Amino acid sequence: MPAAVKHDGDDPPPRRTKVSSKNQVTLPVAALAAAHVKSGDILQVEVEGDGVLRLVRYRDPRLDLLEEIAGSMPGLAELTNLEELRNEWER
Template sequence: MTAAVKHDGDDPPPRRTKVSSKNQVTLPVAALAAARVKSGDILQVEVEGDGVLRLTRYRDPRLDLLEEFIGSAPGISAAANLEELRDEWER
């Protein structure tokens, strides 16, 4: 996480957030870092009870199979960055 933790005397303490009128929340950087959740991760929301939500990182089992295949196929590397390859084609 490269973002700095913002905390002002009037703000709620870290690891607390407020639900907006659009039902959105901002997750505190300290909590994300502690859970090792980063930008781009997909989170699954589970309701555990009244006022209790649980967020867990979601992994698509199909992606796990694909990563396994990539590791076993000759000439295909998991380190291949498709975005870089697409950028090369546009040059």
């Protein structure tokens, strides 16, 4: 169930967060929704300059290739749930 976005008025919600003492941040729900990032996605951190970080969804090219190959073989895609296998590998 998606979390409700909390903000007042007609203005878009602020997309700010604070770095904790453990170097952790909470990403605003509105920003995640706008970027189509969901729970479980892996994000790569890129440094673009002083005070500028960029988060990019990471995709393993090997898994993409495997998914493409499995999808090109009739019947194999239905027998192989690659998303489930990916989740098992992450455990």
